Amino acid sequence: MSNGLSLADQIRVELRADIIGGRLLPGMPLVESELVNTYNASRNTIREALHGLGQEGLTHYVRYKGVVVRRLSSDEVKDLFRVRRTLELQAIASARPLSECQADRMLDAIEAAQLARDREDWRAVGTHGLRFHQQVVRLLDSPLFDEFFTNVVAQLRLVFCAAPDEALFQAPWLVRDRQIHQWLVEGDKARAGEAMEVYLDDSERLLLNMFSQSLRH
Incomplete structure (x- = not known):
């Protein structure tokens, strides 16, 4: 195939894109027979x-239900933010001056x-916000990191969808993204990095608070 992916991998990538886009939500079943018809593919494909999505931590098998989109735990949220700090802060620290294309x-x-x-x-706000952070990671100029972070983004999307009040969660971040972008455009990596570190700390704290509140109800 022209993109080098097998049909199974193309379907996996499309389903992952549906997760990132907020079209597949935690707990939703992925029904084999429906996917066969949707993608005109064999059951084995x-x-x-679906096995590939499971390996990426996006689905799991539930007895009597089959394959469903995963709900992540608070420990997994903490791990995702560990990864985000490693990649996003390093991307900013090591970035060369932004090209016009990168800035755009x-x-x-x-x-x-x-x-x-x-x-x-608000669901779309979250999706586009994650796109911004994917562009930050792309400053590392590593296709391997880009692919890995796409999977991280898909898992984060599932976390966002699980927040009891997605509007409340998404509201604070847009103005911060704009400020980080502006500092990157100006070449002020120190302020951009400091702002990103605070951003990730605050985002993780808010999500974990929402998780703990949802468990109490």
Whole structure:
């Protein structure tokens, strides 16, 4: 195939994109027969794609239900933020001055998040916000890190969807993304890095608080 991916991998990538886009939510079943019809693929191909999603930590098997989209635990949230700090802070610290293309890709994600916020589509706000952070990681100029972080983003999306009040969670971050972008454009890596570190600390704390509140109800 022209993109070098098998059909099973193409389906896995599309399903992962549906998770990142907020179209597949935690607890949703992935019904084999429906996917066979949707993708015009064999059962073996669909099973291979679902197995791949399971290896990425995005699905798991539930007895009597089959394969479902995963709900992540608070310990897994902490681990995701460990990864985010490692990659995003290093990307900022080691970044060369932004090219026009890099700056524009970040700004595109921010503007898309702003449009989504204006229409109060908080799920889309979260998706576009994550796109901005993918662009930050792309500053490392590593296709392997890009692919790895895409999986991290998909898991984060599942965490965001599980937040009892996604609007409350998403509201604070857009203005911070804009400020980090501006400092990167200006070449002020120190302030951008400090702002990102505080951003990730605050984001993790808020998510974990939401998790603990949902467990109490």
